[in-house]
Amino acid sequence: MPLITRLMLQNFKKFPELDLRFTHDRNILVGDNESGKSTILLALDLVLSDSRHRVEALGVESLLSQSAVRQFQEGERRADQLPVLTADVFLSNGGDPDLNGRQNLAGINADGLRMRIAPMTEEYGRDIHNVLQQDPDNFPYEYYSVRFSTFSGGHFASFRRYLRHLLLDSARIDNEHAAQEYTRTVYSVNVPVADRYRLENSYRQQKMHFCTRHLSAINDTLETYQFGVRVMLPTC
Incomplete structure (x- = not known):
């Protein structure tokens, strides 16, 4: 069973870019609150789980780097310049040709798994263009899709596990899960x-x-937190 050796992120939550290497033994993430420890674990879990449903439940709006969104909104706002989220998990060489390739942010020959969240410009280019033209503050999160692949470019499905992992997170326990499904x-x-x-x-x-x-x-009267709305449509 291969081990995780490296994580590279692009436009993932608070990280416009991240390149993090791991040891083959035990790794401990240490940092202040809001420094990104949970974000790193989330990225690893999403890639290794190959869970489209989990990505949809979290929402592209919460995963895509807001600094990348702001940069796009302040620019020409062209569909071909929409930011793309990429998370690459590098694995130790296990001799599996399906895992090996150069389709990673480092551009090197390596074993690994990739999650890429990108706008569907080929399928919905006209709709995306209309959204961008209607309101200068609007961003087409809904026209993004997620794809899971290996560094060879081939799709991988959750039923074929290249790596065993377990994320313990009590916040994910939800009694309304069945009704939501x-x-x-x-x-x-x-x-x-x-x-x-x-x-x-x-x-x-x-x-x-x-x-x-x-x-x-x-919210203008509050300093430490802000109120918002988290209710989502059934597909979010």
């Missing part, structure tokens, strides 16, 4: 994909409008 299934069966993206984008805009109109006055 049922609602998600019914919604996805009855609403076409293009309509889902359009509705999700509109719904997020309404949430932002609500926060700006009704919560900004309250």
Whole structure:
């Protein structure tokens, strides 16, 4: 079984870029609060789990680097310049040709797994263009998709585990999981994909409008935290 040797991130949450190497024995992450320890563990878990559902539950808006989004919004706002999120997990050489390749941020021949969250410009280029033209503050999070692959470029599925891992996180325990899954299934069966993206984008805009109109006055009086809206559509 291979070991994790390196993690490279691009536009993942608070990290515009990160290159972190691991030892073959025990690794301990030490740092102040909000320094990114949990973010590193989340990136590893998402890549190794190959869980599209987990990415959708967290939401692209929460995963994509906000500094990259701001930089895009302050620029020409062209669809071909939309930021891309990449997380590469490098593995020790285990002799598996399916894992080996150069499709990684380092551009070297290595074994590893990749998660890439990018805009679907080929499938929804016109819709993305319309979103960017409608409102200068709007960002097309809903038109992003996630792909899991090996460094060879081949897709890998969760049923084939290249690496055993376990993330213990009590915050992920959810008693409403079954009900959420049922609602998600019914919604996805009855609403076409293009309509889902359009509705999700509109719904997020309404949430932002609500926060700006009704919560900004309250948040202006707070120093240590801010109120917001976290309710999501069934597919988010």
